[in-house]
Amino acid sequence: MSAPTTPLPTYKAKDFASDQDVRWCPGCGDYAVLATVRKTLPKLNHRKEDYVFVSGIGCAARFPYYVDTYGLHSIHGRALSVATGVKLANPALEVCVVCGDGDLLSIGGNHTIHTLRRNVDITILLLNNKIYGLTKGQYSPTSEFGKVTKSTPMGSLDFPLNPLAIAIGAGCTFVARTIDIDSPHLGAVYQRGMEHTGTAFIEVYQNCNIFNHQAWFYASQKETRADSTILVEHGKPLIFGKDRDKGIRRRGGRFEVVQLGNGVSEDDLVVHDETDRGHAFTLSQMCHPEFPEPLGVLHADPERPTYDRLVHDQMAQAIEQKGRGSLHDLLHDAETWEVS
Amino acid sequence: MSAPTTPLPTYKAKDFASDQDVRWCPGCGDYAVLATVRKTLPKLNHRKEDYVFVSGIGCAARFPYYVDTYGLHSIHGRALSVATGVKLANPALEVCVVCGDGDLLSIGGNHTIHTLRRNVDITILLLNNKIYGLTKGQYSPTSEFGKVTKSTPMGSLDFPLNPLAIAIGAGCTFVARTIDIDSPHLGAVYQRGMEHTGTAFIEVYQNCNIFNHQAWFYASQKETRADSTILVEHGKPLIFGKDRDKGIRRRGGRFEVVQLGNGVSEDDLVVHDETDRGHAFTLSQMCHPEFPEPLGVLHADPERPTYDRLVHDQMAQAIEQKGRGSLHDLLHDAETWEVS
Amino acid sequence: MSKNSVTEDPVEQADLEAVAIRFCGDSGDGMQLTGGQFTSTSALMGNDFATFADFPAEIRAPKGTIYGVSGFQVQFASTDIYTPGDRANAMVAMNPAGFRANIADVEPGGIVIVNEDEFTKANLKKCGYEEGYNPLEDERIDSKFRMFRVAMSRLTRESLAESGMGAKDIDRCRNMFALGIVYWLFDRPLETTIRYLQEYYGKQKAKPEIASVNVRALKAGYYFGENAEVFPVRYRIAPAKLKPGLYRRISGHEAIVLGLVTGVQKAQKQLMYASYPITPASDVIHGLARLKHFGVKTMQAEDEIAAVCAAIGAAFAGDIGATGTSGPGLALKSEGIGLAVMLELPLIVINVQRAGPSTGLPTKTEQADLLQAMFGRPSECPCIIVAPRSPADCFEMAVEAVRLAVRYMCPVIYLADGYIANGAEPWRIPDLDAIPPITIEHPTSATKDFLPYARDPETLARRWSIPGVAGLEHRIGSLEKEEGTGNVSYDPENHEKMVRMRAAKVQKAADVIAPLEVRGPSSGEMLLLGWGGTYGSITTAGDRLRSAGHDVATAHLRHLNPFPRNLEEVLRSYRMVAIPELNLGQLLKLVRAQFLIDAVGINQVQGRAFRVDELVTRVESLIKR
Amino acid sequence: MSKNSVTEDPVEQADLEAVAIRFCGDSGDGMQLTGGQFTSTSALMGNDFATFADFPAEIRAPKGTIYGVSGFQVQFASTDIYTPGDRANAMVAMNPAGFRANIADVEPGGIVIVNEDEFTKANLKKCGYEEGYNPLEDERIDSKFRMFRVAMSRLTRESLAESGMGAKDIDRCRNMFALGIVYWLFDRPLETTIRYLQEYYGKQKAKPEIASVNVRALKAGYYFGENAEVFPVRYRIAPAKLKPGLYRRISGHEAIVLGLVTGVQKAQKQLMYASYPITPASDVIHGLARLKHFGVKTMQAEDEIAAVCAAIGAAFAGDIGATGTSGPGLALKSEGIGLAVMLELPLIVINVQRAGPSTGLPTKTEQADLLQAMFGRPSECPCIIVAPRSPADCFEMAVEAVRLAVRYMCPVIYLADGYIANGAEPWRIPDLDAIPPITIEHPTSATKDFLPYARDPETLARRWSIPGVAGLEHRIGSLEKEEGTGNVSYDPENHEKMVRMRAAKVQKAADVIAPLEVRGPSSGEMLLLGWGGTYGSITTAGDRLRSAGHDVATAHLRHLNPFPRNLEEVLRSYRMVAIPELNLGQLLKLVRAQFLIDAVGINQVQGRAFRVDELVTRVESLIKR
């Protein structure tokens, strides 16, 4: 690591562009995410050489090649395990994992729930295009039921996983959602995620222009966007709609969409509370077209210590208690006898 | 399969005892579960030869050897995949998976979430002893934070997974919890699970008498049980306590424990609603010692079709649409030319 | 002569035995379709053929870049051929990137047709040519190849100007214009492609207007060839003298699919194929997923481990359980395969090999998973291994895999590779009645003294008892089993007995395996021994070496474990044995270890097939030694 | 003579060179502790020794059953010994199940001491004896062994009657009573065990009363031996003439732990050991988890795949990344190991082999993962492989693994096995200063012209550049890399170059590997070549064969890939090479393939080590042939 005394250089987005040609398809949402990440990194308080981008395999997983920091493009599904190892070796590194929905939720699903529960101090960008891009268009765990793809010509038969519900269920301490085409929102959420101490899980609605072009239209197109999504902000009531005239109200344990006016006022609406995990779960269950889908930080719990910190603290504690280990003593730590 | 015309024999528990000696440790909670399962099977509407018990590896996973039905003791973590295959081959079989917490939630975690989301028509008994029994006492994903075990002499550093939260997050259609020592409750929940069409996920608090003896004392011992657990029943208010004088009330999105009386009546309490997934999630978050822990069926959604059924329906539909496939036609289904 | 030919040929006619032509361009240029159409037409004209597709690893890399190049080579001939050809005798390049990436593979003196409109400054730069350089202006290029510069973009636009279609749609027809030229050049009829265009765009996609512009572009290209007088010669390739019968074109992937379904139907079973997508194996699940009306179930599992374990569960319950993957996925399946070995259940594991290690070169071919298939599991854990040798052979070996798996109640690993899976050749459609049935007798309630691990003395296999049968309830599992009862057993002697039994059972399969056949002299100077997808290159090289007067025979293994019983005898009939492989010498190791024969390796690990000429050279240098 | 000996010996004294004694009983009888104490005492008396522990697969099977039997064998000697002994010369059986399960391993004429109180009807039935049969009343048993029936339960109870302890606690002291008898019989002092009991129960568990009853039971047993006059002879085993130095007892597991920590400290690094529990490898993480104050991080991962990948991540960031497992877990790690091969990062993979295939016999030993370690990954994916040969050697080879991994920037697979990992022997504590440092030079910001995949011409290794260094930012990944830059490359020639480079690099390690040493004649009739945990049996068999006049040498490989450079020369110095292995012939295959030497296998797959006498017989029968 660079000496702590040198002041942090001022970076520009282009300082984070590597010399490799970017090889996604024209119109791929990954470009927008890459641009926003490059723009956001200079706003963070870290040296370029302290970033490590880690990924699995997939279109999204090519990400690290394009960011001029340290990077590791690993194998399908295992990025989070690799990232955990990086953080255990050196917690001072700033680790960001970028993977697709197949990578993180299909083959890598187990590492996802275990990394989240451990609260390893990393940021995860799940570039969810609801499809397998790199292998040319099979359905993914987030594809809608009945999806017709190469591997399911009569429609898929498994119900989609809800990434946010899984993350919340696994006890993740920072759960958010954003979308590729909204760079300011994506940038802000990414920045908060990177600044969060603990695992930040960010689902990004990402357009696969080739194999699943219209998947996110309801959330990305001007005409439908305001009615199909809802921006959640801590402490603010849940309001949405082109005219901000609709809201979410609690009825018993459930949420319902209400029209404002006619006796229904903002005060009747659910106020977003990032700290409440049950609330976040109920939010995660709001799905298009019945509900607007929440964008923003659904849940944040900055209190819980991180796994990497705990591991290092325990080492420090061991040294405090037993002194720094002496190899000589360790080898002799048994009944010994002299042969002469 | 036996001809559908023969009437179902009347079975006794001992008809389900295989000729193998049961080899768990003295005092192991698995014995009680085995006894209850053997007692419950005769109450179900299936022939003995149509049951298949599938397991992974672990103490709990020895279960199939002791039930005189078909059984497959597979490899660590993969029982649910094997069970899915069994159901796809023959959906008429009645499949029950019995595994430990390490098996289903550590190495097998990914198959767990994917099997649940697919809603394969099987019943899962998760024998949760919060420890690795067979490998002699390392902490498991359900062990409490700070657990001192052979692999964590200074205490474990990862936060436990909540099996019910994971199951609900994955969209499971039947989520329940029960305990080894309460045979009637266990039997009733198991029976409902077996009768449920879809994946039934049943967490059983199971005592590992050797490596984690006191883990469930709060929920199993006479003195503490009534105050530490709460039996949930659909449509009934959430009341608990030795004197049934405490209850659960909703405050905003959250639950709180209240003392009945002094102006607080049953009507103020949350009424258990099996059909509400968000409610079930909030219930799953109630953990000892802050809350009594829910026992019973937290969530049931009998409507969703099962994966195995859908697969077979799709085959039937294909035959309906295209006719039963002719191999001859298939081989000739391309431009052909004659060479003479 | 085709009826499309509207005027008398004003040009020279040349007869050729075989031509390899390569179509290349951007991924968006439709090269696979173009090549496929050329192949179909040639097939219907009675030529033998072999094809090879070269996909980019990127889905759709930026247009015009080298890594976005897509290529398709087809060799068509009036004689038996076994490979798509080493070098191309002709090439069509739709853009500079295609030209740049493929020109090295064109034989000196070969025909090169380029779309000159695309050789703009910007495009030349995109594909990495130095500023100011244009290969079309390079004298060395001109002197080395027969260059034809055609303004395909402009001509296509002009000929479709009146169609009323948008510029984008019109530009998409350039590949048909190019195909038209090539059809004229090699004297092929247009019908097949016209029929295809009308069927596909007209009916399936319900866009008859697209069909019609494509047909017009195709014809425009053809007439251009005829009228423009740029091409001094026209070539004819007579029909090949193939074995009589009804033929179709088949790719390796298609053949795997048809073979599995045939095997399963011959066994009167249902197929449960569980798989996780991976290039290049995904096409197997794609193909099978369309065959649900054949009693085929497909499951896209969450990962490779789930897939193999689901297949095992299905096998336990009475289906033919199969799974498919490529290298990294095979690694993940190894523990599951070990389970099937212990359970002694039939299981088919398709592995379409690709270039590694690790993610490696995922769209490129290699045959370096043989030792993984043999040994990639803990402890002594034998499987049967088969390997198809060509696209069409994928069919027969898939049937064989089903047969062996149920007969010996064990996993069969099927080693295809990207080269033959993506390649295609003519296939004489087999007489289904000539394929023997695969008999399975499950024990029933009437079976006497049933024991789960009692063995058939002939095959050493246990019986396949499936759930649902009253009275036969039993448990099996991954712990060592007692011979006979199948109960868990820690007995040392029983363990050794079972370890040796499982090994002996797999070796037993040699009883029903066809003996190794030799092409060429049955003894003599040198044998080239190959396996799997290198059949075409090795056979052609062998033929050529013999024509050149060398005493060389070739033999090709399709069974890798066990070997055919006559292998040793065959090997010992030659003074020298050379084993060409697309790896560092894997079969070589097995042969040397088993027979102590000082075989030598001819190895290449470049993500591509052997070139026949390179093989010939390398063999010749061995002979000279 | 120890001061515990209160009276003069009234009995005969016999001097012996070596004795193997087996303690057996129920899992709850404390046999491992008892055997361990006997070993410690013998060690302090200066005997050489070797131990073997035999655990039941069940955690705590029902009391008194055969599958609940736990056993511990120790051979102690006045000469160098290498195994715990084939057959026991003496056995202590705490119950009929222990007796039944172990009596076959006692040599005819051997001493058998039983706790006769436990031979009740009920207990005899529990362990499966036919009704009415009691081995203690069987004349054949009596005539075959020197039987001593001791009412241990009653005597222990009587001697502790006054202690005020409950019956259960008193019964738990029976093992100490038995140990006391054995101490007397073999003339050993009680101090070591008394000290241990006081330390462990008295201080660690803070139960001095438990310590005191155990000490009393121990003494009671000793006095019983002395006074009861049941034993006609008493044996003496003089100290062994070991190489001078300070010794301790060490098990294989402990030695792995100490070796890893030593290697890592010699490299001035931290260790990140990630592992998923599995028998018998779990003791490595158990041991390392106690050493956090040595800069050791341990992570219990969610599965084996996560473990290996976390270790790789740690290596990327500058730790020594290591992972450990047994057979099935190694299968799961194969894809991850392939990633490390491609990334060219150091990685240590400990594999404590157990009996398979699949779950197999998880508590039993085997050495059948060699070919998996060599070939169990897709494509050409070479790793360095080392194998310790004895419990103490686990230390040296662990240091070696660290050294080779960082020197050659690649995975090192370390093949231990259950037999040596659970076994123990005396270990001469090494002089730490004599272990050379392991030098690592990470590139720094001052490094000129840094290229991630530039190679050191001597080792062919790339340099280990770690994140956090300004100016060296770079990306690595699992796709094929371009030589030098490490950028993704699909170039065919580059691929072949890199495949061969990775292979050459691993072979380079032979430069720094100790040559193979031969024990016995350096040329002649026969060489026994072994590897890994069979060292003890093979060496002893070789010594015995030579004493019997046979021209037999032994050599033992600790490096399996690459082989020591002199291996071929050694092999060719003998008329015959035989390779004893606990598998069906894995090293055999490698040797035959590489050297075309007609080596023969001596194979056994029974979940246990070779018996020296069996080995001797099998070698003799080979010589006669």
Ligand SMILES: Cc1ncc(C[n+]2csc(CCOP(=O)(O)OP(=O)(O)O)c2C)c(N)n1
């Ligand atoms: C072990 C293994 N299995 C399968 C694959 C093939 N594979 C590569 S990427 C991928 C999924 C891609 O989908 P996703 O993760 O959603 O990323 P995207 O391409 O959509 O960005 C698959 C199945 C592989 N490389 N390795």
Ligand SMILES: Cc1ncc(C[n+]2csc(CCOP(=O)(O)OP(=O)(O)O)c2C)c(N)n1
């Ligand atoms: C691939 C693999 N990894 C690890 C193991 C070792 N192993 C066997 S059982 C087990 C965990 C046991 O815990 P759990 O599943 O909770 O079952 P329990 O014994 O507690 O009933 C482990 C890690 C194995 N058999 N296979």
Ligand code: SF4
């Ligand atoms: S296939 Fe889809 S996700 Fe992949 S690069 Fe192309 S547009 Fe993007």
Ligand code: SF4
């Ligand atoms: S170790 Fe625990 S879980 Fe396993 S059999 Fe014994 S008591 Fe039961």
Ligand SMILES: [Mg+2]
């Ligand atoms: Mg995706």
Ligand SMILES: [Mg+2]
């Ligand atoms: Mg457990």
